[in-house]
Amino acid sequence: MQEVEILAQKVSAIKPNPFDPDRDKNCEFYFESTKQKNYSINIYNISGQFIKSINSEMIEQKGEAFVYQATWNGRNENGLMCTSGLYLLKVDLDNKTYIKKMLLLH
Helix, strand or coil: CHHHHHHHHHECCCECCCECHHHHCCEEEEEEECCCCCEEEEEEECCCCEEEECCEEEEEEECCEEEEEEEECCECCCCCECCCEEEEEEEEECCEEEEEEEEECC
């Protein structure tokens, strides 16, 4: 139960979810870190296959925490549109791993 609370504080909900790249263009989420550039963001399909690394942008500093925004356009590392299905967002942040589910629909 505590892990869920930590997750909610560190990584926001993915919006919109489900996500339709034809209609919504991008899905986005926010996360907080006490250190700059101490994270990695990757997308995987439900089988665990790597899809894409995601970059983020620092948008705000709240006290000692840095707030970042990241977006995904539904495309893989080669720029090809992914098929409809369940995908996993994996954020390695401050020596912890957070995983969120997102549904891509066409």
